Amino acid sequence: MKAMKAKLGNLPFGTLIVLSVAIMVLAVIGVTVYNSINTSDKIILPIASPSVREGAASAYDAATRQLIMFGGVNTLGNALGGTWIFKGSSWAELKPEVSPSPRAFSSIAYDSSTKQLLLFGGEQRTTNSLVSLNDTWEWNGSNWIELHPQNSPSPRAASAMAEAPMSQNGTGGLGNGNLAKGQNSSHHHFALMLFGGLTSLNLVSGELGDTWEWNGSNWIELHPQNSPPPRAVSSISLAPINTNGNQNKKPHIRTLLFGGFGLGSKDLNDTWEWNGSNWIELHPQNSPSPRGASSVAILPSSKFVDSN
Numbered sequence: 001m002k003a004m005k006a007k008l009g010n011l012p013f014g015t016l017i018v019l020s021v022a023i024m025v026l027a028v029i030g031v032t033v034y035n036s037i038n039t040s041d042k043i044i045l046p047i048a049s050p051s052v053r054e055g056a057a058s059a060y061d062a063a064t065r066q067l068i069m070f071g072g073v074n075t076l077g078n079a080l081g082g083t084w085i086f087k088g089s090s091w092a093e094l095k096p097e098v099s100p101s102p103r104a105f106s107s108i109a110y111d112s113s114t115k116q117l118l119l120f121g122g123e124q125r126t127t128n129s130l131v132s133l134n135d136t137w138e139w140n141g142s143n144w145i146e147l148h149p150q151n152s153p154s155p156r157a158a159s160a161m162a163e164a165p166m167s168q169n170g171t172g173g174l175g176n177g178n179l180a181k182g183q184n185s186s187h188h189h190f191a192l193m194l195f196g197g198l199t200s201l202n203l204v205s206g207e208l209g210d211t212w213e214w215n216g217s218n219w220i221e222l223h224p225q226n227s228p229p230p231r232a233v234s235s236i237s238l239a240p241i242n243t244n245g246n247q248n249k250k251p252h253i254r255t256l257l258f259g260g261f262g263l264g265s266k267d268l269n270d271t272w273e274w275n276g277s278n279w280i281e282l283h284p285q286n287s288p289s290p291r292g293a294s295s296v297a298i299l300p301s302s303k304f305v306d307s308n
Contacts, residue, residue, distance in 0.1 A: 159197030234260025
């Protein structure tokens with residue numbers, strides 16, 4: 001698999017970047033690292049790498065400052081179950097005592113409230129069968145722990161999951177994405193939010209459009225007034241907003257959802273904002289072309305994304 005590169009030009013730090021690569025698929029032969037907006041990106045060719053795969057779940061563990069990757073599907077169509085860590089120049093396979101079953105296209109994200117990674121669902125697959133999952137696992141830095149919440153989303157794969165402003169159904173959230181007086185983004189209340197997915201990757205239809213929140217111990221289904229149309233393999237990320245000193249603007253943090261495969265596997269390029277209580281469709285002047293299975297992330301920075 002070729003490592004993907006994106007030319008950043010003069011984009012500021014903190015900019016939300018969309019890369020047209022498969023969802024949660026790491027370039028296990030080459031890794032592209034952006035270390036400055038004024039210099040070229042750096043391609044790392046690790047000495048050791050996981051086997052070729054797609055549909056792996058990967059996320060940055062802020063507590064351990066490590067990039068973790070789990071599972072995926074190999075070229076024969078069989079699900080994988082290994083846990084890998086990227087150490088900045090090379091990959092290493094970990095050997096936890098307990099692990100989720102082999103799977104592909106599961107959802108994973110860092111939960112700042114528990115300071116652990118959360119992995120949800122995905123699809124067990126062999127060359128002869130596909131089984132969607134809805135189990136919930138936590139990575140504590142050295143081992144996987146299966147959680148048993150009272151409620152869970154239905155079995156699915158290829159859902160979008162990221163941190164988001166906590167809803168009123170959570171504990172301590174403002175429910176609107178705004179920061180309280182004297183509060184900054186590092187003290188804001190977040191919860192993991194999961195949207196959509198597919199009941200089975202083997203179906204032409206089966207896209208989901210429900211919204212769920214993880215409160216640290218249980219899944220809560222939310223019922224916002226507005227929602228994006230059902231979809232899978234969409235791109236999602238937290239996106240802080242900078243007021244640039246404008247006293248008329250409230251600093252807030254939102255979660256952006258972009259594109260995906262809609263009903264009938266139609267490529268989408270709409271942009272939606274989750275503010276903690278509702279989905280709001282945005283209408284930017286420019287947008288990437290319709291696509292699914294893209295990767296989106298915020299470039300490392302102490303600055304917020306600029307809001308016009």
